[in-house]
Amino acid sequence: MTDFSYTILIPLIPIFFFLIIGLTGHKMKPIISGLIGTTGLSIAAILSYFTAYQYFFNTEKIDGAYQKILAFNTVWINFTDKLHVDMGVLLDPISVMMLIVVTTISLMVHIYSLGYMKGEKGFARFYAFLSLFSFSMLGLVLATNIFQMYIFWELVGVSSFLLIGFYYEKPSAVSASKKAFIVTRFADLGFLIGILILSFNTGTFDFISLTDIHGTAIASGSGIAFMGLSTMTWSLIFVFIGGAGKSAMFPLHIWLPDAMEGPTPVSALIHAATMVVAGVYLVARLFPVYAISAPDGLTVVAYVGSFSSLFAAVIACTQYDIKRVLAFSTMSQIGYMMVGVGVSRYGGHEGLGFMASMFHLFTHAMFKALLFLGAGAIIHAVHSNVMTDMGGLRKYLPITHITFLIACLTIAGVPFLSAFFSKDEILTAAFHHNKLIFFVQLFVAGLTAFYMFRLYFRIFWNRDTHYHHTPHEAPLTMSIPLMFLAVASIFAGYIPFSKLVTSDGLPLEAHIEWIVAIPSIIVGLLGISIAFVMYKKETTIPQKIGSSFKLLYVGAFNKFYFDEIYLFVTKKIIFNYISRPVAWFDRHVVDATMDGIAWITNAVSFRIKGLQSGQVQQYAFVFVSSAILLGILFIYLFSI
């Protein structure tokens, strides 16, 4: 058995560098702190690659299946006799795959930011936060139990909050960070309640015992029903709410577009490649439980994912801010991954969707990070992120142009680039399990190709915009990550995922089903062609189409008014209709009662203090009259 205990270093190295940069960063030269952070991440990345190699090719399999390995474990706190939270490292195909994704993208972003963030105030702070995020995300993917996952889940949330609000003097960034935190926190409430129910029913937090298909945990709680669904199903649906919040699924997606207020490398790392897929990872992590004891939960996952991907794709077609287009595109692609796990079942070829979803998660991380970093290079060059300020940039930014084009072709599902394979597997899985979802996803594939090429043509072709100063190509620190990711986007599809990452650890026969692949290719090319016609040159077609579908267009342009609903709930309901009355009630009812008691005491003593006048005549008068009154009373009482 290979010893994997060194893997605990993978998350510990970034947190160590976080502390160094955080405590001493303001004293060192900015670039030094950047280099320190990058070095730390490189070490973590090398260890991760080594771990992946060891795990996939040098570890004993049992019955040909990859096993879950508990590489490191220590008790963190004891709750009850059965429930205890551990901190540790769990290695299995999906966590090892995530290690690669997280460290690769994080390293690329570290390098890229050396150029992108150059000269920014708070350069050291930026690198400290990046390290903090990397630590939290690695802790999340390596979690041995659901509570450890929740702990790191909160930590990635706060790192995301800190990085979105990086430009803290900008009010829009501050409110975006607040929104992101509060919306995901609300979702985490569901997650926490889910954990409480789940752990109570199964008596464990531990992933290995939870997901053991022959274990007792998986069978417990499925008998008791509430509103037609078993307790297990309810707990898993609650857990999924947490996942949906972090993965920006409808209707908890509202924080993601605003999160683009953060620096662009952050958007690439956190809000495209790693943190936002945590929800998919969560479902994948608990997949055997979902698939065996709560298939209804998976149905919910599939429909939520499918609707979100359609919803986001429609909005993405109308946005002008290039980062927001990419944000909605991310939401839409995560919807695909959710569909993948949602339509999947456990074991064998039934588990195709699971594999496809993980595959797509991997390829998406590469090409979406590339798109964001490319967008960063464009923003860096033209100092704007609105596409109406752009056009004809292909002449000025050749490297960015080529890499961006590769990413667009990949996401559009052009054959033999990575996303073609992964998306195709998802569509195949959907095709076999749910035809409705299949057709929705096919349509979304077309929309995806359309909005991506709308973006591409608007930026790099279309009219020649006059720029105040000539846009120049990004420095080498920025273009190297772009080129690396472009290569990854092209070739990641040839990684034999079906042999490595499957629902039950056993290899799986997956091949391209042309009945699904051909329509998806056609739809993709159609989307590209429409975008070509509309946006290659400056035309009036977009306005005409926009006005002929006015209602849909205006709705989509305003993101179907979900931001307004959010504002209504927070500002109106929580602030004005609950909190204000509570505060008023506290001052004017509860506190007034207390003051009232004091006032009555005062008033009574004020009234009766006249009795203590010190005048003998008055005392004598009171004494005599009281005596007479009492006398009369007694005579009356006794005479009856």
Added chain:
Amino acid sequence: MDILSLFVIIPVITVLAIILVKNPMQTRLISAIGMGIQLLLAAYLIYAYFAERNAGNMDEMLFMKDIIWYEALNIHYTVGVDGISVAMIALTSVVVFAGVFASWKVDFLPKEFFISLILLSSGVFGFFISLDIFTMFLFYEVAVIPMYLLIGIWGSGPKEYAAMKLTLMLMGGSALLMVGLLGIYTNSAPNGGPLTFNILEIAKVHIPIEAQRMFFPMTFVGFGILGALFPFHTWSPDGHASAPTAVSMLHAGVLMKLGGYGAFRVAIFLLPDAAHELSWIFIILTSISVVYGAFGAIVQKDLKYINAYSSVSHCGLVLFAVLMMNKTAMDGAILQMISHGLMTALFFALIGMIYGRTHTRLINEMGGLMKVMPFLGVAYVIAGLASLGLPGLSGFVAEMTIFVGSFQHVDTFHRVVTIVAVSSIVITAVYILRVVGALLFGPIKNDHFLQLEDAKWYEKISTVTLIMAIAAIGIAPLWLSNMIGDSLQPIIDKLTIMIP
């Protein structure tokens, strides 16, 4: 001299030394040294406690000492500690130590200020070591009365009103408590024999259920008022808002914990049947506290008010968990007391420091302070994150222990109130982020803020001490949680035996 009595004696000696010195600098130094020794002593106490336990001493209370004080009524000075008291003593010494440094620059009657402050702390220490409910009550009053002077003289705003209100409400609580404690005393020997105030002795007998029904509400509410039990919490916002920095720190950080501590050490431990029977009423009240306090905090504009309401919410959770009466939840309650004590002390310290610079506590008049005072800003963010329960800081550990513990009850009622209490984590996030956003981020609203300085050395000592304690508990909670959990066992045993 036994180690526990030292906790009362050192403050007294410190006070005597302060009386003798002349200038403010010496006063401060002596206070700092006295409380520094106290802090080291607390650290030593933790060490000695573990040494004793590891040596196999499984007595319920360690380091016991018993002196007859007033024989006719069988009043003793009995002291002794278990893991819970040790934890509370450690909390108190950290907060008092930080409090001395936070009030380094008190310029109005500094000598008298430090005397009252340290006297107050000796009352608190005495309370936590006492095992005789009469002595305990005495120390309780020693802790509450200097509060009146501290707020009335060194306070701000409508300080006479606030001081009067706080003292009267707490005295009202004391009156109830006195009756309750005497009720326990008169029933402490139902089978004949001498009456006693000793907690351990009383715990051995079974107080008649009629007496329990009568005296449980009195004792619980009496302590509950100090622990900001809804609807008797309104002294807290006014009192805290007017109190000087160190007093707010001590009051919210430690004094309010006397309520929670007393509620389970006396009310629930000694009157378990009535506690089981009547807990539902108080569970409803405390779950209201939790949510209500948090909503109340959302709309406040004054930093201290926000924090006072937040304390209502967090202390409500303490009493809530105590009433759940199982080991995990009660463990969480103690952890929450410690965690809240530390983070609220940190909050009040920082608010005092910020107020000392900006001369306003209204959040809508501030903004962008992070830029001019990064140290204080970062500390404030850390305090906020601790308050909203970020893992790695103490608040998370405490809250999660409480939630998991409360959820172990199988009936619908406990489940529903638990979920109500859990929902407070979202509301807390809302008001914390609102404050942090308005106070520290955004553009600077007032030009003269640009000239403000960041924290001085003594302020840094105060802040860093508290932050380190918060982080230590948050990162490695196991020893503390086990220390508390083991000491809870006798209490839990008694609670389960009493269930017929």
